[in-house]
Amino acid sequence: MTTEEYLTDLAAQLHALGMERQRIEHVLAEADDHLEQGGEDPVAELGPPREYALSIHEAAVREAAAGGGEWQHWAFRADAFAEMNLLERLGHEGWEVLEVRDDAHFACRRHAVDPQHWAYRRRTSLRPKRKRDEMESEGWVPCGTWIVFQYFKRPLAARG
Amino acid sequence: MPSDRRSALLRGTLDLLVLASLVDGERYGYELAQRLETAGLGRVKGGTLYPLLARLEGSELVAATWRTGERGPGRRYYTLTPGGREVLRDEGRAWLRFDDAVRSLLRGGGVI
Numbered sequence: 001m002t003t004e005e006y007l008t009d010l011a012a013q014l015h016a017l018g019m020e021r022q023r024i025e026h027v028l029a030e031a032d033d034h035l036e037q038g039g040e041d042p043v044a045e046l047g048p049p050r051e052y053a054l055s056i057h058e059a060a061v062r063e064a065a066a067g068g069g070e071w072q073h074w075a076f077r078a079d080a081f082a083e084m085n086l087l088e089r090l091g092h093e094g095w096e097v098l099e100v101r102d103d104a105h106f107a108c109r110r111h112a113v114d115p116q117h118w119a120y121r122r123r124t125s126l127r128p129k130r131k132r133d134e135m136e137s138e139g140w141v142p143c144g145t146w147i148v149f150q151y152f153k154r155p156l157a158a159r160g
Numbered sequence: 161m162p163s164d165r166r167s168a169l170l171r172g173t174l175d176l177l178v179l180a181s182l183v184d185g186e187r188y189g190y191e192l193a194q195r196l197e198t199a200g201l202g203r204v205k206g207g208t209l210y211p212l213l214a215r216l217e218g219s220e221l222v223a224a225t226w227r228t229g230e231r232g233p234g235r236r237y238y239t240l241t242p243g244g245r246e247v248l249r250d251e252g253r254a255w256l257r258f259d260d261a262v263r264s265l266l267r268g269g270g271v272i
Contacts, residue, residue, distance in 0.1 A: 030236050033189070034206045035206075038190065045205050046210075059217075
């Protein structure tokens with residue numbers, strides 16, 4: 001993979017994760033500068049574009065947490081290939097999904113001082129009511145739907 | 161196993177090492193990687209370094225400034241913030257205390 005191909009893929013991955021345009025430009029310019037100076041293979045140096053994009057995106061989550069107030073609010077966009085890994089990490093960092101909006105936007109909040117840790121599950125079902133009843137019987141709370149995916153959350157402390 | 165141990169040690173200290181590398185002035189990412197390598201820590205790949213820098217920036221331990229270069233498209237320079245100096249001092253001292261304890265035990269175990 002050439003540097004140009006890598007950066008093109010990386011830009012698409014960052015865009016898909018909902019990163020703003022100027023931030024994407026900075027990430028790309030920094031990666032380009034690094035690769036040009038070192039002359040390394042882009043994948044060997046930075047990792048596969050998707051993994052690198054997720055790493056940078058995860059860092060942006062922490063950046064969002066720097067905001068003030070008792071509750072920190074944040075929304076991010078993900079997809080069915082990435083969102084569960086991301087939700088697992090975010091849940092351990094105290095982010096609670098409040099709703100899942102159209103186009104896979106996950107609206108979250110976290111308490112600034114005493115964050116609760118959360119676990120998440122995704123279930124695919126064409127009979128959402130039955131699946132929801134099953135999950136609720138195990139203590140899971142519905143927190144959003146997207147296409148055929150139902151998302152559930154549960155405080156980690158409640159895990160048996 | 162030795163490379164695993166080295167990786168684990170680096171993973172646990174890289175944030176402090178990056179903060180320490182910024183004490184004497186601002187640096188951009190590749191410069192930081194070179195600084196760490198010159199210090200004997202081996203190659204720190206960009207895939208590790210830049211997400212870490214983003215996290216340090218998010219925690220307001222470093223500040224980043226974007227500057228347009230004369231030849232290139234521009235560079236992101238990182239500087240240590242007052243909060244970063246404080247964390248470096250406190251966490252650095254904690255690490256040195258840990259290092260003293262490890263050295264003491266290893267010497268007692270015959271490692272010179």
